[in-house]
Amino acid sequence: MCMKTNILISSLCLAGAALAAEPLPVVVVQPRAVAISFSAEGIIEAQQQTEVAAQVSGRVLEVRADAGQAVKKGQVLMRLDAREASEAVAAAEAQYINAKASYERNRRLVEQKFLSPAALDKTKADYDAAAANRAAATATQSHALILAPISGIIARRHAEMGDMAQPGRPLFTLYAPGALRATASVPQYRLREVRQVSQAQVLFPELGKRLDSASLTLLPTVDAATHVAQVRVNLPAKADALVGVTPGMFVRVQFLTGSVTKLTVPAASVVHRGELAAVYVQAADGAISLRQLRLGEAVGDGEVEVLAGLAAGEKLIADPVKAAIALKAGK
Numbered sequence: 001m002c003m004k005t006n007i008l009i010s011s012l013c014l015a016g017a018a019l020a021a022e023p024l025p026v027v028v029v030q031p032r033a034v035a036i037s038f039s040a041e042g043i044i045e046a047q048q049q050t051e052v053a054a055q056v057s058g059r060v061l062e063v064r065a066d067a068g069q070a071v072k073k074g075q076v077l078m079r080l081d082a083r084e085a086s087e088a089v090a091a092a093e094a095q096y097i098n099a100k101a102s103y104e105r106n107r108r109l110v111e112q113k114f115l116s117p118a119a120l121d122k123t124k125a126d127y128d129a130a131a132a133n134r135a136a137a138t139a140t141q142s143h144a145l146i147l148a149p150i151s152g153i154i155a156r157r158h159a160e161m162g163d164m165a166q167p168g169r170p171l172f173t174l175y176a177p178g179a180l181r182a183t184a185s186v187p188q189y190r191l192r193e194v195r196q197v198s199q200a201q202v203l204f205p206e207l208g209k210r211l212d213s214a215s216l217t218l219l220p221t222v223d224a225a226t227h228v229a230q231v232r233v234n235l236p237a238k239a240d241a242l243v244g245v246t247p248g249m250f251v252r253v254q255f256l257t258g259s260v261t262k263l264t265v266p267a268a269s270v271v272h273r274g275e276l277a278a279v280y281v282q283a284a285d286g287a288i289s290l291r292q293l294r295l296g297e298a299v300g301d302g303e304v305e306v307l308a309g310l311a312a313g314e315k316l317i318a319d320p321v322k323a324a325i326a327l328k329a330g331k
Contacts, residue, residue, distance in 0.1 A: 024326060025318040026282055027266060029310050034262045034299040037254040038193070040231070042184035042202070044249040046175030047234070050150060054165035055143040056080065065172070067157050071148045077172055078146035080165050099123075099130035152176040155247065175247055182233040184253040188222055191229055193257050200233050203252040207244065211235055231255075262296075263312060264303040270295070271320045280323035282315045288327045 058080035065077040106123040109115035156173040159165060182202045186194055200213040217232040233253055235245070271278050271290070278292045296305030310316070317323035 024282070024288075024322055026315045027269065027318045029263060029265060029306070029314045029316060030312055031261045031263050032303075033259045034264065034303075034305070035256045036258040036260055037201075037256045038190065039203075039252045039254045040184040040186050040190075042182040042233070042251045042253045044235075044245055044247050044251060045181055045183050046152075046177070046247045047179040047181050048150060048152070048176040049155070049247070050174055051170045052077065052146060052149060052172040052174065053168050053170050054080065054146070055167055056165075057167060058144060058165055060159050060161055060163045060165055063157070063159075063161050065148075065154055065157070067154050069154050071152065071154060071174070073148055073151045075148045076145055077148055077154075078159070080144045080146065093134055096130040096134040099127040103127040146171055148172075148174060150174060150176060177246075178237060180235045180245055180247065182235065182251050182253055184231045184233060185226075185228040186218075186231050186255075188227045188229065190255075191218070191222075194218055194229075194231060194255060197255045197257060199256050201254045201256070202233060202235060203254060204245065204249065205252065206249075262299060263306045263310065264299055265293075265306055265310065265316060266318060267298065267302050267304045269316055269318045269320060270304065279310070280317040280320055280327065281310075282317055288317065288323055290327070 060078060061081050062079040063077075064079070065071055065075070071077065103120075103123045103126070106115055106120050110117055110120045152174045153176075154172055155175050158170045158172065165171065194216075195218060197216060200216060201210050202213065203210045214234045214236050217234070219230040219232065222229045231253070265279060269279055270293070271280070276292055277295050278290050281289050281291045283289070291309055293309035294307045296307045298304050317326075
């Protein structure tokens with residue numbers, strides 16, 4: 001048992017010595033240009049989104065699409081009961097046939113001088129009205145088939161089998177996933193800064209990712225109740241495929257208004273002990289020590305501002321785990 005324990009201790013010592021012998025990753029602390037920004041809350045929206053509504057009354061007889069399904073433009077999504085529309089078409093067709101026969105009969109009578117041209121004009125007007133009514137009734141009958149107006153993804157289905165559709169009532173909500181934007185609410189006192197901004201970053205807290213904007217559009221009006229304006233931040237093409245972004249997600253939009261020079265360190269190199277923060281510093285003679293820092297806000301990609309505790313030109317060890325092992329081995 002003692003032999004096994006001695007072997008285990010020897011193995012751990014050898015592993016620590018090997019790690020201590022490895023060259024430690026060192027970062028030279030230098031001031032760097034950091035973007036100045038302010039953030040606003042936003043919601044992801046589709047640049048192209050539409051609601052498909054019923055144009056005729058009728059009971060839902062068939063549902064061919066559901067939420068989350070990708071559809072093509074012109075694809076049948078739903079079928080309504082078209083019996084009422086069919087009866088209207090039959091009535092319009094009968095009226096058209098009767099008006100056409102009257103017009104033809106009166107036209108021949110005018111040619112034979114048995115009827116005045118004024119009487120023919122009225123018959124012609126009735127005939128044109130019947131033709132228009134027939135065309136409208138035929139179009140109404142075609143509205144019993146609910147078609148996708150764009151190619152995209154169904155965000156929501158608003159009606160179930162057997163529901164009664166009414167003109168203007170939404171049946172589906174569709175969006176095109178390839179073009180997304182973040183709509184952010186900016187306070188009125190920030191509008192002067194926003195007008196000078198040409199770039200922004202969209203942060204996804206749940207995903208831990210960020211995207212640079214493709215373009216910005218400040219809407220021209222301010223809400224009278226909340227005194228905020230809407231800024232549309234267009235995302236790069238195919239952003240949904242890059243990070244799994246979907247409409248309705250909460251985001252934070254950082255508007256970049258300028259830059260300033262700050263002393264920063266990699267956030268991964270910072271050791272946290274309760275409310276204290278520190279880094280492992282390597283002196284000129286190679287000695288390693290743990291130094292407490294006073295940190296500011298997170299800046300850039302994975303960097304954090306140093307307010308006190310380090311000076312430009314000093315070296316810190318990027319990997320705190322290896323630094324701790326090396327420090328312990330040195331002692």
